[in-house]
Amino acid sequence: MTKIISIINQKGGVGKTTTAINLGCSLAHANEKILLVDLDPQGNASTGLGIGIDDRKKTIYDLMITKDQNVHDYVHNTSIKNLDVIPSNVDLSGFETEVAEDGKRAFSLIDVITPIVKKNHYNYILIDCPPSLSLLTIMALVGSNSVLVPLQTEFFALEGLSQLVKTIDRVKQKLNTSLTMQGIILTMFDKRNKLCSEVEQEARKFFENEVYKTVIPRNIRISEAPSHGIPVILYDKNCSGTKAYEKLAMEIIEQEKQNNNFAA
Numbered sequence: 001m002t003k004i005i006s007i008i009n010q011k012g013g014v015g016k017t018t019t020a021i022n023l024g025c026s027l028a029h030a031n032e033k034i035l036l037v038d039l040d041p042q043g044n045a046s047t048g049l050g051i052g053i054d055d056r057k058k059t060i061y062d063l064m065i066t067k068d069q070n071v072h073d074y075v076h077n078t079s080i081k082n083l084d085v086i087p088s089n090v091d092l093s094g095f096e097t098e099v100a101e102d103g104k105r106a107f108s109l110i111d112v113i114t115p116i117v118k119k120n121h122y123n124y125i126l127i128d129c130p131p132s133l134s135l136l137t138i139m140a141l142v143g144s145n146s147v148l149v150p151l152q153t154e155f156f157a158l159e160g161l162s163q164l165v166k167t168i169d170r171v172k173q174k175l176n177t178s179l180t181m182q183g184i185i186l187t188m189f190d191k192r193n194k195l196c197s198e199v200e201q202e203a204r205k206f207f208e209n210e211v212y213k214t215v216i217p218r219n220i221r222i223s224e225a226p227s228h229g230i231p232v233i234l235y236d237k238n239c240s241g242t243k244a245y246e247k248l249a250m251e252i253i254e255q256e257k258q259n260n261n262f263a264a
């Protein structure tokens with residue numbers, strides 16, 4: 001079974017792409033087969049995984065526009081075993097207007113992901129979303145089994161979450177009834193900063209066990225790694241960022257084991 005997880009928060013710069021790349025890589029190291037779908041016109045996940053702009057001839061935009069059955073042509077291997085990516089580039093920013101007349105536009109992503117899921121090759125498909133609740137994010141919600149929300153431990157972190165929860169609920173009611181919350185991952189945590197601990201407490205009080213035990217620390221190595229086109233796990237295997245993403249991967253694998261036992 002392939003589990004499709006969208007990584008969503010309409011707030012910019014909260015760690016969505018960093019989580020997509022490093023969680024993807026940690027899961028891949030744990031022998032899970034991973035496909036990362038870069039659904040952000042910024043293409044940060046593609047760059048962070050070393051796919052240069054000139055190597056992105058066939059992107060998620062092209063795949064959704066052409067509905068090409070040869071999905072394989074759009075899937076790039078990365079330098080990490082078990083981790084593939086469907087890249088994106090700035091073309092994707094025009095997608096919403098181009099399909100504005102299409103009544104089925106919310107299904108554009110699921111239509112191209114379903115043939116991949118049917119092949120049953122991947123354990124997880126992670127979708128890196130842009131910082132908005134626009135069509136691209138709605139398409140991700142429609143095409144996913146669950147939502148992973150990175151929450152930056154800073155003052156305004158919880159603001160806007162109610163809007164996100166409302167959007168998830170609306171999609172659940174109308175377009176994807178089986179959508180669930182995978183969890184909330186606290187990011188860029190600085191233990192010397194009292195505010196970070198306060199935000200953590202507040203998030204745990206409000207969202208209870210939807211918040212992962214693992215917390216991603218603010219770690220300079222995490223922010224350096226993308227400029228080398230590799231996940232932090234390859235850049236510095238002993239830093240606190242690497243350890244945290246490895247721990248998150250283990251927590252998610254365990255969570256999935258329990259979900260599957262429960263379903264059986």
Ligand SMILES: Nc1ncnc2c1ncn2[C@@H]1O[C@H](COP(=O)(O)OP(=O)(O)OP(=O)(O)O)[C@@H](O)[C@H]1O
Nearest residue numbers: 012013014015016017018131188217218219222223
């Ligand atoms: N734990 C961390 N420690 C230090 N820097 C981090 C950490 N997580 C992310 N960053 C840095 O913060 C910036 C924003 O992170 P990222 O690109 O992952 O956020 P995003 O939510 O995907 O942004 P956008 O909304 O623009 O897509 C990047 O420069 C990234 O390297």
Ligand SMILES: [Mg+2]
Nearest residue numbers: 016017040044
């Ligand atoms: Mg991003």
